[in-house]
Amino acid sequence: MDKSTLHIAILExxxxxxxxxxxxxxxxxTDCRIYKLETLDGLTGLLESNPVDVLIANSIHFVNxxxxxxxxxxxxxxxxxxxxxxxMMHKPSMLTDITFTLYDSPEHIVHLLSKLxxxxxxxxxxxxxxxxxxxxxxxxxxGLVSGMLNKEIADALNISIHTVVRHRKNIAVKxxxxxxxxxxxxxxxxxxxxxxxx
Amino acid sequence: MADLIDSNPxxxxxxxxxxxxFRVSDHTxxxxxxxxxxxxxLFISIANxxxxxxxxxxxxxxxxxxxxxxxxxxxxxNYYRFDKYPxxxxxxxxLQENHPEKELKLLEKxxxxxxxxxxxxxxxxxxxxxxxFITLLGDGKxxxxxxxxxSKEYSEHHTDIELKLKDLKNLLLKYVKxxxxxxxxxxxxxxxxxxxxxxxxxxxxEEAILIPSGVDIERxxxx
Numbered sequence: 322m323d324k325s326t327l328h329i330a331i332l333e334x335x336x337x338x339x340x341x342x343x344x345x346x347x348x349x350x351t352d353c354r355i356y357k358l359e360t361l362d363g364l365t366g367l368l369e370s371n372p373v374d375v376l377i378a379n380s381i382h383f384v385n386x387x388x389x390x391x392x393x394x395x396x397x398x399x400x401x402x403x404x405x406x407x408x409m410m411h412k413p414s415m416l417t418d419i420t421f422t423l424y425d426s427p428e429h430i431v432h433l434l435s436k437l438x439x440x441x442x443x444x445x446x447x448x449x450x451x452x453x454x455x456x457x458x459x460x461x462x463x464g465l466v467s468g469m470l471n472k473e474i475a476d477a478l479n480i481s482i483h484t485v486v487r488h489r490k491n492i493a494v495k496x497x498x499x500x501x502x503x504x505x506x507x508x509x510x511x512x513x514x515x516x517x518x519x
Numbered sequence: 520m521a522d523l524i525d526s527n528p529x530x531x532x533x534x535x536x537x538x539x540x541f542r543v544s545d546h547t548x549x550x551x552x553x554x555x556x557x558x559x560x561l562f563i564s565i566a567n568x569x570x571x572x573x574x575x576x577x578x579x580x581x582x583x584x585x586x587x588x589x590x591x592x593x594x595x596x597n598y599y600r601f602d603k604y605p606x607x608x609x610x611x612x613x614l615q616e617n618h619p620e621k622e623l624k625l626l627e628k629x630x631x632x633x634x635x636x637x638x639x640x641x642x643x644x645x646x647x648x649x650x651x652f653i654t655l656l657g658d659g660k661x662x663x664x665x666x667x668x669x670s671k672e673y674s675e676h677h678t679d680i681e682l683k684l685k686d687l688k689n690l691l692l693k694y695v696k697x698x699x700x701x702x703x704x705x706x707x708x709x710x711x712x713x714x715x716x717x718x719x720x721x722x723x724x725e726e727a728i729l730i731p732s733g734v735d736i737e738r739x740x741x742x
Contacts, residue, residue: 503686510694516621
């Protein structure tokens with residue numbers, strides 16, 4: 322599959338709006354493939370079988386389903402969400418990366434979407450070189466290098482052993498260091514612990 | 520053969536593991552193999568691994584070939600034990616002396632512990648695994664009563680000594696701050712990469728040649 326093709330899912334009941342957006346995209350230079358969605362549940366199914374870069378959605382679909390949307394965004398971090406607003410005024414939403422209104426010009430809409438595309442292309446590169454650990458991962462690492470067992474770390478942080486194991490895997494992937502003694506040196510280099518602690 | 524070495528100097532390591540002298544003159548591979556009594560097929564299989572184009576298709580190796588494989592692996596153990604690891608160890612020692620930071624002390628400790636694990640692993644192979652294979656290849660009777668040692672067990676015990684080497688490399692490349700000393704650090708890196716490469720080939724030979732052949736012979740005997 323061509324990586325430069327933008328996969329766009331449009332979640333919108335209105336045929337007029339769906340076809341309008343589709344026409345704007347097809348008439349622009351955007352190299353894209355468009356999927357039509359009727360419901361939010363349809364998105365989950367689509368994501369399982371296809372890479373979707375952008376979801377364009379009528380925000381009405383998100384009402385009372387914020388948790389599900391957040392979960393989808395978490396599971397598919399490369400997915401960007403563009404909200405369609407119906408009025409001239411719109412309140413910023415935490416769920417959307419960009420929003421446009423029905424009264425925006427086609428050029429403006431295409432411009433906004435192309436910015437999302439760029440963001441997606443630069444994201445993996447930034448992530449590759451980045452070993453920044455999350456706060457939780459630092460906590461797990463600290464426990465680990467001070468000789469605590471998985472269970473002890475789990476109890477101390479009030480999380481399950483399974484979660485500790487998952488954090489440990491992520492730490493190994495992010496740092497490229499797998500052995501405990503190697504991680505100790507990492508933690509000292511990064512000033513996560515001091516040499517006196519060990 | 521000289522042309523082959525020109526295109527991939529790592530083949531020198533392979534020659535050394537085969538006990539073949541570096542002065543290969545104008546000999547072809549076949550001439551060289553005949554001269555040193557090494558099977559040409561085995562030589563080419565291993566050379567292909569060094570050239571990065573190992574074929575996965577199983578080659579029927581003779582018992583004599585497999586005994587040579589074991590000699591080859593033993594020789595590479597000596598290369599690790601008496602050449603490569605001590606060399607790396609001395610670089611790290613020197614680095615630690617030049618830079619009194621505590622981190623480097625820890626790094627040296629990390630390496631020494633790792634080296635000890637490696638030696639244990641090499642000893643295990645030399646003292647347990649290889650004698651087993653040699654007996655298996657000789658009269659076929661392994662003298663096992665009941666709890667039989669097997670190729671399968673060997674492949675399970677076959678621990679990943681490349682893992683900590685990667686850690687060491689990543690620590691030096693990404694995290695541990697050392698000011699200056701580029702010559703020494705470059706030499707250390709080059710040694711680490713050389714070692715990593717040979718260890719990689721070493722485990723490929725074990726996994727692609729020795730273990731499958733051992734399993735085949737065991738199956739013959741038991742079936």
